[in-house]
Amino acid sequence: MRTTDHNQEDHSSSARAAAQLAPARAGGGSRRRSRLLQGVALTSVMTLALTACGGSAEGDDSSGGAAEGEDVTLSVTTFNEFGYEDLFEEYEELNDNITIEHNKIDTAENARDSLRNSLGAGQGASDIEPIEVDWLAEFQQYPDRFEDLTDPELEDRWLDWKYEDAVLEDGRLIGYGTDSGPQAVCYRADLFEEAGLPTEREEVAEFLGDSWEDYFAAGREFVAESDSAWYSGSDNIWQGMINQVEVPYQNEEGEIIADTNPEVKDLYDQLLEASVEDELSAGLAQWSGDWSDAFQRDETFATMMCPGWMLGIIEGNAAEVEGWDIANTFPGGGGNWGGSYLTVPSQGENIEEAKKLAAWLTAPEQQLKAFDVVGAFPSTTEALESEELLSSTNEFFNEAPTGEILAERADAVETQPLKGTEYLTINVAIQDAINRVDVDGIDDPDASWEKFVNDMEALR
């Protein structure tokens, strides 16, 4: 974005200069050819200048502070809500010589683009960069750009799958696990009550059932009695569904199978039938302005797929709204949505200090604190077994025992899908396909699927 600002500055300064020139040139009408040439020259020179600027890379200021000496400034990038603000202060108090700069990015996709850019430019990455599980494989293609974080003392810290996902073929460790995303179902008890449905957590869990058919059937029952929709939009549900497919988009060899995989197509059809024909969806694209606004509206939606980190987001968007609760169930069994790793890019200047901080931030005690603040569910075995987690409740969600519920949802997770190098790109393409039908209403499911197939062809 900074690049384009430059463009505009160029634009305006040359414009000013030319504006001063313009009246002076206003007289003659005879020298047409030379004026044409001037025009050509002006056009091409400015185009050259502007296009050239457009390609340059955006450099974030980071990695400040000298490596030697005592004072070290560490930069840490996060996206969405990691809940690290208080932890940074605590770490600074524990280590007098450390200052932490926090670079907070809005969405995971933007964080990914920014990291790609820094790796490409060979500079600009923070000392600690987050990688989400959806694009972990993608960055594992560049092992020499990241420090090996293997530490015998920490090997048993995380759940097995959480740890092994970050281990490269040659045995090096690319990142320390932060949170994980076991999903439950969040629901609006007040809307359930208006529709004459059960409102107690256990009863709701039973009512929702444990398959997608049950969940959609419950939805049909709800929308028949209510002005609100069953869920916010199909893309939210899709994340729940696709994270239960063992080999969704790319096979073991890395070939793209997303458009030929019958499992994916079946889920796509099932979801869009529920959204469009049964009108269960509110037709809101996740993270959009309309979506955030809808939490505060009367006509809204009643349920949501809820990984731990989503609790903080709902609470933020639905502030003052009473009735949110969380049910200990998940359609189709268990499912993990999201969760991240902290990596240390090799281009940083304070690698040793960065490793220490990354290890500290992902330690069980700190994971519990982050869970407390934003609901980021721990991925370390010690934190998962701790009394502190299991006894924790969430005031906003009607004092629900969120720690205990999510721990049980974590146990129910059976598959960790195989996420290939193109996982994020493909998932974005299929979410677009879904939203073309459910949100924009510009295509029917088949036409939209055709476009998705074309996208996959372009990607191959």
Added chain:
Amino acid sequence: MSAPAAHAPVTTARSGGSAPEPRTGRRKPKVSFRHRASAWDRRYSPYLYISPFFLLFAVVGLFPLIYTGWVATHDWDLIMGQGEFIGTENFLAVLGERAFWISLRNTLSIFILSSAPQVVAAILIAYLLDYNLRAKTFWRMGVLVPYVVTPVAVALIFSNLFGDRFGLVNSILETVGIDAIGWHSGTLPSHLAIATMVNFRWTGYNALIFLAAMQAVPRDLYEAAEIDGAGKVRQFISVTIPNLRPTIIFVIITSTIGGLQIFDEPRMFDQYGRGGTDGQWQTMTMYLYELGWTRSDFGQASAVAVLLFLLIVAIGLVNFIITRRISSSEVKR
């Protein structure tokens, strides 16, 4: 270009003056050296003075430009860097993609929807500001205010105004009895919304440029026109517009360059910044960004940059020729 021509008569005059005076062999080198040095000074120092710009331009403008062309002919990964030389393959791949043509359509459509009304509105606003208004500095500064707001902030505000469900624009339309418009789902509506942001930001700025040019129009032309019985409208068409010709050309060329490279506004138009689920408002620069940064294919991204460059030059020339014709025909009238 004009510098040597301007200096030529001076040199001739000087050498003409000194020619009849016979020179001795002893004095000749000394005088001639001074003469030569001063001639060099006059002849070349202007170039020296303007050279920093061109040197700087060669480094930060020309080099990246040529390098972009170089990258476009290679298999080039954002992170892994240069790969094999593949000639025109990147260009063919890009030209064969539906998304490229959609982005071209969107770019041209947004460009026309923003530039054309913008120039017309800017001239009219400038004409009004040219009157003897009360507190004229206030009004003149006022039209510049939108320009001071950063494009990202403008985009954030407008994308909320243009929200599909709960946006202010749709609420107003609904109270008037018009159906809500899918600003983020339809192609033309999204272009209109983005063009509105661009116009909001740039109209006042262009109006000030026109105003500056209008104030340089000799007032006696208006007096003469008035004596000839021309009304305000006639004066505007026959006196103001023809005199603004160079400025109009300038404004159109700059807004062509800016308009075809539009990025901030469409990127900030929704939460994902990809240009819609179906590329409804994905412009060429956004497509370039997607290829380069999301798909990591710098070769294809550079190919798009080169194509965009050619497009801008072509449209700039067309613009230039058309404007020239329009305004010169008006001079004759």
